[in-house]
Amino acid sequence: xxxxxxxxxxxxxxxxxxxxxxxxxxxxxxxxxxxxxxxxxxxxxxxxxxxxxxxxxxxxxxxxxxxxxxxxxxxxxxxxxxxxxxxxxxxxxxxxxxxxxxxxxxxxxxxxxxxxxxxxxxxxxxxxxxxxxxxxxxxxxxxxxxxxxxxxxxxxxxxxxxxxxxxxxxxxxxxxxxxxxxxxxxxxxxxxxxxxxxxxxxxxxxxxxxxxxxxxxxxxxxxxxxxxxxxxxxxxxxxxxxxxxxxxxxxxxxxxxxxxxxxxxxxxxxxxxxxxxxxxxxxxxx
Amino acid sequence: xxxxxxxxxxxxxxxxxxxxxxxxxxxxxxxxxxxxxxxxxxxxxxxxxxxxxxxxxxxxxxxxxxxxxxxxxxxxxxxxxxxxxxxxxxxxxxxxxxxxxxxxxxxxxxxxxxxxxxxxxxxxxxxxxxxxxxxxxxxxxxxxxxxxxxxxxxxxxxxxxxxxxxxxxxxxxxxxxxxxxxxxxxxxxxxxxxxxxxxxxxxxxxxxxxxxxxxxxxxxxxxxxxxxxxxxxxxxxxxxxxxxxxxxxxxxxxxxxxxxxxxxxxxxxxxxxxxxxxxxxxxxxxxxxxxxxxxxxxxxxxxxxxxxx
Amino acid sequence: xxxxxxxxxxxxxxxxxxxxxxxxxxxxxxxxxxxxxxxxxxxxxxxxxxxxxxxxxxxxxxxxxxxxxxxxxxxxxxxxxxxxxxxxxxxxxxxxxxxxxxxxxxxxxxxxxxxxxxxxxxxxxxxxxxxxxxxxxxxxxxxxxxxxxxxxxxxxxxxxxxxxxxxxxxxxxxxxxxxxxxxxxxxxxxxxxxxxxxxxxxxxxxxxxxxxxxxxxxxxxxxxxxxxxxxxxxxxxxxxxxxxxxxxxxxxxxxxxxxxxxxxxxxxxxxxxxxxxxxxxxxxxxxxxxxxxxxxxxxxxxxxxxxxxxxxxxxxxxxxxxxxxxxxxxxxxxxxxxxxxxxxxxxxxxxxxx
Numbered sequence: 001x002x003x004x005x006x007x008x009x010x011x012x013x014x015x016x017x018x019x020x021x022x023x024x025x026x027x028x029x030x031x032x033x034x035x036x037x038x039x040x041x042x043x044x045x046x047x048x049x050x051x052x053x054x055x056x057x058x059x060x061x062x063x064x065x066x067x068x069x070x071x072x073x074x075x076x077x078x079x080x081x082x083x084x085x086x087x088x089x090x091x092x093x094x095x096x097x098x099x100x101x102x103x104x105x106x107x108x109x110x111x112x113x114x115x116x117x118x119x120x121x122x123x124x125x126x127x128x129x130x131x132x133x134x135x136x137x138x139x140x141x142x143x144x145x146x147x148x149x150x151x152x153x154x155x156x157x158x159x160x161x162x163x164x165x166x167x168x169x170x171x172x173x174x175x176x177x178x179x180x181x182x183x184x185x186x187x188x189x190x191x192x193x194x195x196x197x198x199x200x201x202x203x204x205x206x207x208x209x210x211x212x213x214x215x216x217x218x219x220x221x222x223x224x225x226x227x228x229x230x231x232x233x234x235x236x237x238x239x240x241x242x243x244x245x246x247x248x249x250x251x252x253x254x255x256x257x258x259x260x261x262x263x264x265x266x267x268x269x270x271x272x273x274x275x276x277x278x279x280x281x282x283x284x285x286x
Numbered sequence: 287x288x289x290x291x292x293x294x295x296x297x298x299x300x301x302x303x304x305x306x307x308x309x310x311x312x313x314x315x316x317x318x319x320x321x322x323x324x325x326x327x328x329x330x331x332x333x334x335x336x337x338x339x340x341x342x343x344x345x346x347x348x349x350x351x352x353x354x355x356x357x358x359x360x361x362x363x364x365x366x367x368x369x370x371x372x373x374x375x376x377x378x379x380x381x382x383x384x385x386x387x388x389x390x391x392x393x394x395x396x397x398x399x400x401x402x403x404x405x406x407x408x409x410x411x412x413x414x415x416x417x418x419x420x421x422x423x424x425x426x427x428x429x430x431x432x433x434x435x436x437x438x439x440x441x442x443x444x445x446x447x448x449x450x451x452x453x454x455x456x457x458x459x460x461x462x463x464x465x466x467x468x469x470x471x472x473x474x475x476x477x478x479x480x481x482x483x484x485x486x487x488x489x490x491x492x493x494x495x496x497x498x499x500x501x502x503x504x505x506x507x508x509x510x511x512x513x514x515x516x517x518x519x520x521x522x523x524x525x526x527x528x529x530x531x532x533x534x535x536x537x538x539x540x541x542x543x544x545x546x547x548x549x550x551x552x553x554x555x556x557x558x559x560x561x562x563x564x565x566x567x568x569x570x571x572x573x574x575x576x577x578x579x580x581x582x583x584x585x586x587x588x589x590x591x592x593x594x595x
Numbered sequence: 596x597x598x599x600x601x602x603x604x605x606x607x608x609x610x611x612x613x614x615x616x617x618x619x620x621x622x623x624x625x626x627x628x629x630x631x632x633x634x635x636x637x638x639x640x641x642x643x644x645x646x647x648x649x650x651x652x653x654x655x656x657x658x659x660x661x662x663x664x665x666x667x668x669x670x671x672x673x674x675x676x677x678x679x680x681x682x683x684x685x686x687x688x689x690x691x692x693x694x695x696x697x698x699x700x701x702x703x704x705x706x707x708x709x710x711x712x713x714x715x716x717x718x719x720x721x722x723x724x725x726x727x728x729x730x731x732x733x734x735x736x737x738x739x740x741x742x743x744x745x746x747x748x749x750x751x752x753x754x755x756x757x758x759x760x761x762x763x764x765x766x767x768x769x770x771x772x773x774x775x776x777x778x779x780x781x782x783x784x785x786x787x788x789x790x791x792x793x794x795x796x797x798x799x800x801x802x803x804x805x806x807x808x809x810x811x812x813x814x815x816x817x818x819x820x821x822x823x824x825x826x827x828x829x830x831x832x833x834x835x836x837x838x839x840x841x842x843x844x845x846x847x848x849x850x851x852x853x854x855x856x857x858x859x860x861x862x863x864x865x866x867x868x869x870x871x872x873x874x875x876x877x878x879x880x881x882x883x884x885x886x887x888x889x890x891x892x893x894x895x896x897x898x899x900x901x902x903x904x905x906x907x908x909x910x911x912x913x914x915x916x917x918x919x920x921x922x923x924x925x926x927x928x929x930x931x932x933x934x935x936x937x938x939x940x941x942x943x944x945x946x947x948x949x
Contacts, residue, residue: 019398019400020400022395022398022400023400023401023402023403025395026395026396026400026403026406027402027406029392029395029406029410030405030406030407030409030410031409033409033410033413033466033469034409034410034412034413036413036424036425036428036429036466037412037413037416037424039428039436040424040428043428051434052433052434053434054434054436054439098314099314099315099318100315102311102312102314102315103311103312103314103315103316105311106308106309106310106311106312107312110308111308112305112308112309112312113305113308118312118316121319122315122319123523123578124575124578125319125323126523127523127526127574127575127577127578127581128323128327128571128574129526129527129545129546129549129567129570129571129574130527130529130546131527131529131546131547131549131550131553131567132327132330132549132567132568132570132571133323133326133327133330133567134550134553134554135330135333135553135554135560135563135564135567136325136326136329136330136333137326138554139329140326140329155322156322158318158322159318159319159322159323162315162318162319163319166315191311216414216415219417220416220417220418220419222417222418222419222529222530222533223529223530227554236417237417237419240417240419240420240423241419241534244423251427251428251434254423254427255428258417258420258423258424261417261420262415262416262417262420265415265417266412266415266416268415269411269412269414269415270408270411270412270415273407273408273411276474277474277477277478277481
């Protein structure tokens with residue numbers, strides 16, 4: 001079998017022009033699709049006047065970014081929102097991994113009886129609409145003084161991402177060659193060490209892809225963040241909304257805020273995209 | 287042989303694991319999930335049987351009464367609720383279908399190597415990474431806005447009348463944003479599907495004289511079926527709960543109010559009728575379970591394929 | 596006329612310095628079965644895929660029926676291929692699998708079904724026509740893959756190790772069936788295998804490849820009795836030919852004893868080779884000790900060790916079964932039959948019959 005990746009070299013009889021026009025079409029599609037984002041980034045460097053008129057008469061600068069990062073008394077500052085988001089996202093993702101990895105082991109490698117039903121149960125929790133449970137959650141969060149804390153968001157984001165993580169990591173574990181696990185068993189390796197030295201290293205790309213997805217969903221989450229926080233103590237989504245003016249007069253400023261808010265996750269996604277594709281093709285389906 | 291085969295043998299008389307020891311690693315995740323997702327559900331059931339309201343809304347504060355199934359009776363005759371359900375169906379089906387079609391098309395484009403392939407792929411996945419509220423804002427302000435939106439500026443340029451996208455076509459606007467954001471996700475799944483096609487089957491078809499379109503129709507699409515189902519399932523799970531775009535773009539204007547937004551408005555979003563809102567929530571949950579059972583049959587088909595493979 | 600010709604065909608994978616197939620030149624006559632054989636990495640599969648159009652050429656040409664097909668797409672070459680892993684279309688049943696190519700060509704349904712049925716009869720596949728590949732055994736799948744190629748009535752058949760995935764007994768059985776089939780259909784066939792026994796029993800001619808370079812292309816008998824070089828001599832034949840270092844000049848000494856050969860090729864002699872059947876145990880000038888006896892019932896292979904040029908050397912001898920001797924016995928051995936002389940560049944220069 002040839003050692004080439006699929007679709008890399010020109011096939012026999014395939015004309016170069018065909019490949020080039022395909023590439024051209026792909027470029028056009030890509031640029032059109034990204035246009036709204038690109039235009040927003042462009043707008044973030046304009047003045048408000050230019051932004052609303054969609055012209056470029058007053059030059060470009062970083063001024064909007066400066067405005068948006070300074071904090072005003074009483075409103076949510078960038079620094080606070082950023083630190084809240086970072087904390088909540090990283091902690092909840094870490095907890096998700098700690099819970100999901102053993103659970104995936106019990107559903108993939110040393111399977112529990114009725115594992116199929118249990119897997120279904122996990123996934124079915126994602127079918128329950130968030131809005132359905134928000135009120136009881138709010139009531140009890142208030143009772144326990146958790147409104148406006150990071151704790152409540154960490155808890156909720158963990159619950160939100162856990163089913164996806166369990167499902168994805170389970171399918172990555174299914175890919176681990178049985179002989180390796182058996183060899184570890186015969187050597188008397190305990191579960192925790194089996195995971196640490198054999199299973200997790202082999203599934204590392206898939207686990208990384210899963211963690212990335214959890215980070216994306218947690219960082220971008222809006223509903224719980226708004227409902228369970230005060231106006232000046234929340235995460236990045238709320239900070240962005242805080243820059244909206246109903247008359248749209250802060251279009252450039254809003255663009256700058258949007259860019260800042262989205263940048264971390266976009267960068268993370270860009271860097272990890274190959275891994276994500278490999279992860280998805282490796283395990284999520286099989 | 288993979289881990290999947292391992293557990294087919296060695297369960298009875300396996301000296302290494304009793305059922306309870308096997309369950310142990312699963313318990314933390316399981317208990318956590320049950321606590322956080324099922325308890326509020328139970329509490330909601332209780333509230334749905336009362337007429338709980340926000341006391342600060344009425345002049346004469348009344349104590350909360352137990353009303354039994356009263357909330358459920360009125361619920362089914364509420365035409366707004368039926369509208370919301372219908373909107374949910376339209377929104378979800380349209381968004382999932384369109385993003386699957388676009389996603390597959392883009393995956394096909396990206397399947398062959400060309401100059402800057404990685405870069406184009408990076409550009410295409412970005413909308414999925416953008417915050418949903420930001421995506422909604424971008425489309426609302428930059429693209430659709432009747433005052434300074436680019437689409438209207440373009441229409442002006444060609445001498446056409448401007449269109450009030452969001453006011454006149456709320457559902458289409460929301461679907462546009464959803465499709466824009468979810469197409470990359472579908473594209474990734476379909477790319478994974480295309481690349482997992484065994485190369486020698488495609489070569490055999492080539493040698494057998496099949497033309498590219500014939501190969502696609504007869505071989506590639508059947509192979510992609512599992513990936514399409516997975517994409518549809520995962521996409522529906524998230525799109526059915528779409529909230530951010532509606533809140534930011536239309537504020538729940540008729541035609542764009544799906545069930546989550548309806549329930550939200552009924553409870554802490556303005557109505558503060560917690561009793562009846564809980565009843566709606568329960569009905570939605572039951573409907574979700576029915577849909578879920580149906581969807582999970584698809585999933586179990588996927589799992590069975592896995593076993594056989 | 597559907598002859599096949601490789602004309603200095605070369606394939607160099609990007610990023611490598613050694614061509615996978617290096618200026619291969621071969622002519623295959625119409626109706627001939629040519630086997631490409633060699634160890635892994637020899638380029639045999641690559642050469643086959645170049646003929647199929649699945650690998651591009653970096654230099655040289657490939658001709659089918661005197662037509663240069665080097666830049667022609669696989670589907671326009673009128674060839675059929677049997678893949679090592681069969682490459683059956685998973686969601687089509689056997690009949691649809693076999694009829695796939697005909698359908699692509701637009702052959703009307705009636706004719707298509709008839710041809711499929713005829714070939715199914717030929718290969719004993721009639722009971723399985725409506726089954727899907729996943730419900731077939733390995734041997735059945737292999738026949739479906741063959742049937743798919745036969746139905747097409749192409750100018751050339753290409754086969755890429757089609758028997759490798761069958762169990763040993765089925766493999767031997769299918770081998771003879773295949774040879775019969777090919778001569779009956781009389782279509783030019785290019786067959787790739789790594790198994791030299793398969794190559795020897797199946798090919799009209801066999802081309803031995805090593806690291807992309809053609810070593811020798813000849814009938815099996817010629818390869819066996821007149822190998823072109825040491826590699827071919829050692830690759831063909833099982834157990835492998837015994838090879839010993841030989842002094843460049845003077846009478847040939849093996850294990851210190853005069854083997855009765857005086858030809859020194861004008862001082863160019865470097866190695867000698869002789870097959871197990873050329874070793875006689877019992878009488879002879881060379882002292883040896885028995886290490887292992889393999890008694891196969893019909894014959895026996897006796898593994899010996901001699902002291903040659905100051906070191907231990909292992910030899911294999913063929914003897915009649917049952918073999919009267921035991922492990923550890925000291926015996927005398929001699930040469931009788933073909934002894935090949937190789938020079939320092941590993942080319943065979945002469946063969947002496949002792």
